Amino acid sequence: MTTSSPLAGAPATALPGRSRPRPGRLRAGQRRAGLAFALPVIVLEVLFLLIPIAQAAYFSFTRWDGITASWIGPANYQRLFGDPTFWRVMANNLLLLASVPLAILIPLLVAYLLNEHVPGWRFFRSAYFLPTAISWVVIGMVALRVFAREGLLNHLLDAVGLGFIHTDMLAGELSAMEAVAITFIWSVFGTNTIIFITGMATLDREVYEAARVDGAGAFTTFVKITIPMLMRFIQFAFILTLITAFTALFSLIFVMTGGGPGYGTTTLEFYVYQQGFQVGVFGYAAAIGIVLFAIVFAISLAQLRIFRSRLD
């Protein structure tokens, strides 16, 4: 993870010989060049990522309208943790979290089938991966027509003689969240399938042959061989999906439900937007953003830990 930075402190006392630069001189010049080349990305990140996150942390302890801020200590956090809506929102995030195992398991199974390389498997792969290129706005736009009262899902139920189930998923708080979760699983399906396909391509086919010779069925092979050998890829997909669930669904929710009905589909990231730009309490919204950051940071640290433990 660390770069090969030249740590040897080269003294800048090299003689100014023009024809053949001495190693020390070269080092110093190289390091100056290194800093110069790295400067643009450093400046960009400091100005538009580092300073804003520090500001967010600071302003989360203030009452702030964007112009004047007054220090109020941890009052925003006290208010937040005592706010039933906040816990409602957290529950919604938990529901999304509960859908993550499905968002892993389904692609894992399909990747396993895809890896059999039946005719047309390349086409299947491309088709599955297509939603990755589509914006959440467009996905939400179509999903809305799938789950609506007069939508595609109900037409389908009618067509197969299950018309009595007739749902109006977007009208109920819990069912609307389920609709968002289903759309979420659908959207990350392609990405996760590709990750697992890549992983399976690295596996030794001989292991499978050996298992087959030993009389292991497809299911046994899947559970006993594929899953353990793919653990690294499963963990990667798991973390990626988790972070997507927490930070990438704003547009989907904006288009599909607007966070409603009630607070039915408001997640943490959407709550930041609502409180900040619809209610206009910037300090309070900053505090919500910091809670979100803390969660994502914890997930990322867990990922780092897994990564480290593998290196040891």
Add this chain to the structure above:
Amino acid sequence: MGIARRRVGRGLIFLVLCLVVVIMLFPFLFMVLTAFRSRDQYLTGQGFSLDSWRELFKFLPVVQELINSAVVTGGAVLLIIAVSTTGGFAFAKLGFRGSGFVFLGILAGMMIPMQSIIIPEFVNIARVLHLNNQYLGAILVYAALGAPFATYLMTTYYRGVPTELVEASVMDGASYWQVFRKVMLPLSIPAITTVAVLQFIQVWDDLLVGLLFLNEPHVRTITVGLAVIQTGRVVNVPALMAGSLLSALPAILVYLIFQRNLIQGLTMGVNK
């Protein structure tokens, strides 16, 4: 017997995979079919027309929005490529005092969710820099969000380039800038393509940054225009689907052409 059973097994697998294709492509089929229907035709499910497109162009400044999307996406992608290639070269091949630490710091930027910084960012751009409703404001924010991963990708790529190549050129009297331009950049076209494809799709498809920083109609991107119309009162499903199709088309094209790069960039996180 065994072969026959395997045949049946493979046939079943094929069927399951076909079913998944239907589930994955059906929404797109719906979008495309509906985009070419009038409102009445949509309700009855019969016939096709171009009505929805006329409607779309009437109530959305689509052409202007496509131009805005192109400018913002192009600008952000170029800026990301610029800073991530120079940065990657520095971190992988040159180094400086504390460069390892700085590199880790930039990687840590990937852990910051956009929503956590969006409020101070908005205040900075709008009230301090006065760049709201200007392309540059959104471009800078997109670039800052995309650069950490791009820099990681470029650094990893440049680490694979033999250091002797750089040293030999420098010994021959080339400046570091010349080494970068003449040696490193041409060598890294595949990695740059991957960065460009990933970031193009990311920025083109984004809503939140555009919604906040480009909120006046004349600078709005197509994705924002569409989302705003959707939440309005106008519910003309075929026109909305026509707009969706139009906005998705550039990203789909990029996807179809550069699928391989996209997959490479995505699986970069595990293979390294």
